[in-house]
Each structure stands twice: as C-alpha cells, then as structure tokens.
Amino acid sequence: MECVIDTNVIINEMIEDAELHDSAVNGLEKIKRILIPTVVVEELVYALKNLSISDEIIKNKIEELLKTDNIEIISINSLNFQEATKLIIKHKVSFKRFNDKLILSVAKIGQIPLFTFDRDLMAQCRKENVEVFS
Amino acid sequence: MVKTTIMLEDQLYKQLVNEALEEYGSTRKLSLLINRKLKQSGRLKKQGKITKVRIKLGRKLSEKEIENAVENGWNGAVKWNV
Numbered sequence: 001m002e003c004v005i006d007t008n009v010i011i012n013e014m015i016e017d018a019e020l021h022d023s024a025v026n027g028l029e030k031i032k033r034i035l036i037p038t039v040v041v042e043e044l045v046y047a048l049k050n051l052s053i054s055d056e057i058i059k060n061k062i063e064e065l066l067k068t069d070n071i072e073i074i075s076i077n078s079l080n081f082q083e084a085t086k087l088i089i090k091h092k093v094s095f096k097r098f099n100d101k102l103i104l105s106v107a108k109i110g111q112i113p114l115f116t117f118d119r120d121l122m123a124q125c126r127k128e129n130v131e132v133f134s
Numbered sequence: 135m136v137k138t139t140i141m142l143e144d145q146l147y148k149q150l151v152n153e154a155l156e157e158y159g160s161t162r163k164l165s166l167l168i169n170r171k172l173k174q175s176g177r178l179k180k181q182g183k184i185t186k187v188r189i190k191l192g193r194k195l196s197e198k199e200i201e202n203a204v205e206n207g208w209n210g211a212v213k214w215n216v
Contacts, residue, residue, distance in 0.1 A: 011200050016188050018195040046207030047200070053189070061187040068184055099208065117197055 002033035003133045004074075004107040006116035007043040010036075011051075014061060020117055027115055027133065034071045037080075037106045039099050041065065041073060080105040091124065104128065 005028075012024035028034065041062065048058050065071055084101035088094075091101075100121050107114040107130045114125055115133035125132045142150070154160065154167050 007204050008197075008200050011203070014188060015195055016190045017193065018200065019197050020200075043204055043208055046211045047203040048207070050203040050207035050210065051191075051195075057187060057189060060185065064184060064187050096209075118201060 001031060002035060002112055003031045004035045004037065004103065004110070004112050004114045005031075005040065006103055006114065006118060006121060007040045007047060008117045009115050010040070010044055010061075010065075011047060012117065015051075023117075031115070031133070032070060034068075035074050035106070035110075035112065036065060036071060037074045037103055038076055039102050043099060074106055076102055076106070079109055083109060087124075087128070091127075100124070104130065 008020075009024050009027070012018045012020040013028055015021065018024070044061070045058055048061070066073065080102055083105035084098060087101040087104060088098060091097075100118070101124075103116075104114065104121065104124055106112070107125070108128050113131035113133040114121070116122060116125075122132050124130075150164060150167060151161050154162075154164050157163075157167065
C-alpha cells in the first residue's frame, strides 16, 4: 500500500525516546510506498532545529529520505494550493494551518491514506473522507 | 551520453512528438525532451548508501512536545505577526 506521511511520524520514527517511536516504526514498516510532501520536509527541518538537533544530523536525515527507495518526495502543485485554500475557507481556520491543509490536499486529491499522529488532522481527514492510516 | 533503442507506447510517442514540435520546432530534440522529463520527475531509482538516522535525546519526548516543535519551528521560521 501507499501512504502520505505527516511530519510528526518522521520525528517519532527518528527519535528513539519519543513516546510514539514504536508506533511510527511499526506503521512505516507496513507501508510499501511512502509519499512525503515537500512541505513535510520543510516542517521537519524547522521542527528538528526547534528541538536543538544538530545541522549535521538534520542533513543526514534529509539525505536518508532522499535516498530511500520506497520514499518519494511529492511536490506541491497548483491543485494542492487550490484545494488547501478551499479547505481553509470551508473549515474556517487561519492560514496558519495552511501546511496541514496542503498535506491533507495531497492525500485527498490522490485518494491516498494519511499517516499522522495529529488528532486535529485525523479529524479533518474524516471530514474530507480521507482514510487515516493506523 | 549513451545511444540506445527504447519501445514507447503509441500514445506516449505521439504526445512526446507533439511536445517536441511545440517546444523545439522539430522532433530531432526528442532525446533532450525525454532526458528533461525523467530528471524533472525525480522518480529514477535512487543510488548511494542509506544510513538510517536515529537519535536519542536522553529524555522522553511526548506527542505534545513534537506537535509544539513542528508548530513553533515553523512559526519561528516564518515569523507570523497575526
């Protein structure tokens, strides 16, 4: 199966003492084709900096994502921006949540399940008939 | 550069010929067009040694802390004023 991955899954997989590390590792092992929107890679970099992770480790993590055979980095295109903007208006939320909507739009447009630990994003998936991977 | 023969589906070939004509005014640049499309797709098999990057922080990291790191990291980068 293929699946769109949210930033929190990658962080939980990467950090061994994260609360959901085992769930992230076990979940990712079940996915044949892992799709990572470019916005997730950006979020990952800023989140790791926020957690005071060194630049060297961040660089190595990005290289790992780029080189792993079953991982595909998905570009955000005009359809995703249109859909994400519609969802912002529809759900009456701030554009501060635009990244979440972009990630959701990749799953929604491609009709692909989304793997996330973010409960808000899970709820949005259900509203938009996007399957949540668990 | 390597010269080789590839078998294309009829419809794909027609599309590529039309695109080459539109962009270069000739079908002689078909190889250039195919090379460009393959590079842009980013879907070629990846090469190189992969090392799984796993780290320990030496303390438990909660779900909430990770959510905060994602949000604060991004907000810190874009400096929202609203």
